[in-house]
Amino acid sequence: MRVMLSGSALAGPWTARMMGDYGAEIIKIETPKVGDTSRSGPRHPSGIVPKWDSIDRNTMSLELNLNFEKYPDAKEVFVDLCKQCDVWVNNIPGISKHGATDALALEANPKLIICHTTGFGMPENGGDPSYLGRPCLDTVGQAFSGLAAMNGMPDGPYITANPIMNDVIAATMGVVGIMIAYYNMLKTGKGQVIDNSMYETAAYFQNYYWAIQLNGGGQYQRGGALSPTYFPFGNYQAGDGEWVAVGVFGANLWKKFVALMGKTVEEYSFDDTGVVGANPEKAAEMDKIWKAWLAEHSAEEVEKIFSENKIPCSQIIKAETAYKHPHWVARKNFITMRDHTNGTEIIDFGAAPHFNGTPIDYSKYQAAPILGEHTDVILSKVLGYSEEKIEALKQAEVVAASLVTK
Structure with missing residues (x-):
């Protein structure tokens, strides 16, 4: 599958990145001499930006102006790209204003799948005009x-919620939408446009909370580190000062939990004590017992004891711990890639989920590209342009091969 990407920062690029992780060929269109804003960020001592190497890994960079009014010859390049691609992913607001329209793309390739990720949706599917077209970032x-x-x-x-959860949720649902539309195209021969809005995708992941709140359950009550519904359920500090996540849900797990606390379900039932708010007096008693037990055990001990008793539990894992953790290591979760600017080796998380029939060959993974690194090869190998035509496009500032990083 070949994917054309016009987008910056995260939601759009992350959609393409997920597809690239599993073998799609990603052609990223970047504004000449400017590039993606994600090229800047916290730097490694060697000068590279690890964030950039990760976000746009397995991607090729094509510097192309998409303003057809200012650069008329860019229209031909765009049309030719549409003809050679299966999918167009975009999260640039108002990209059609300067000529790169859905109609033009679908005319060039009626089988093309187009996925637009916006903050509040596209007018074709309704909405308050004052919201449509508004700028949107993750926190908004x-x-x-x-x-x-x-x-x-x-x-x-x-x-x-970190890390930039609305962007990655929207990106994930963008991939889901593309796969659904692509399957439909295989059956019908027709492409289509996907209206992928950030707020709706985040709302979709909260679906049963909407059902509770809008059907008599009242407004969701924030519990912070703890569940407002079940106990103990959330993050707790152990006796050594480290933290563990514990999830006791249902009568079966509750029976195991109270036994560990030296009590019985006859004294403290799940319905009375394990459900928040059911019996405040009993809950207060058990909370005191639980906190005293926690104070006597380290986080590692809590995880070991609970896991041995088949109660969901984990220490709070941070990056350096995860990198050395035997389970993560055995699952081969971390990979290495080389930065294209100076060859520095960087560590990155691999991909999920795993496929038993088509395992990933991580040796083929590439860190994010230098700006315009693949301009020439895309124009010559994918579009079939001659050296003379490529040079003419460069002279007209339609395309560029800056070969710089930021």
Whole structure:
């Protein structure tokens, strides 16, 4: 599958990146001499930007101006790209204003799948005109989607869920939409446009909470580190100061939990104590027992004891711990790639899920490209342009091969 990407920062590029992880050929269109904003960020001592190497890995960079009014010859390049691609992923707001329209793309290739990721949706599917076209970033999408209202301490400020969850949720649903539309194209021979809005995709992931709240359940009550519904369910500090996540849900797990606490379900039933708010007096008693037990055990001990008793539990894992953790290592979760600017080797997380029939060959993975690194090869090998034509396009500033990084 060949994917044309016009987008910056995250939601659009991450959609393409996910597809590239599993073998799609990604042609990323970048504005000449400017490039993606993600090219800047925290730097490694060697000068590279690990974030960029990860976000746009397995991607080819083509510098192309998509303003057909200012660069008329760019229209031909765009049309030819559409003819050679299966999918067009875009998250540049108002990209059609200067000529790169869906109609033009579908005329060039009626089988093309087009996925537009926006903050608030496209007018073809309705919406308040004052919202359509508004700029949107992750934190804004989380706010409008209702996701932010679910995060934070009960008496504290609403917080944004990291890492940039609305962007990656929208990107994931973009891939889902593309696969559905592509399957339909294989059956009908017709491409289509996917309206992938950030706020709706984040809202979709909260679906049963909407059902609860809008059918008599009342407004969701933030629990911070703890579940507002079940106990113990959430993040707790152990006796050594480290943290563990514990999830006790249902009568079977509850029976095991109270036994570990030296109690019985006759004394503390799940319905009375394991369900938040059912019996405050019993809940307070068990909370005291639980906290005292925690204080006597390290986080590692809690995880070991709970896991041996088949109760879901894990220590809070951070990056350096994960990199050395025997389970992560055995699953081969981390890979290495070489930066294209100076050859520095960087560590990155691999891909998920795994496929037993078509395992990934990580040796083929490439770190993110230098700006315009693949301009010539795309124009010559994919579009079949001659050296003279490529040079003429460069002279007209339609395309470029800056070969710089930021």
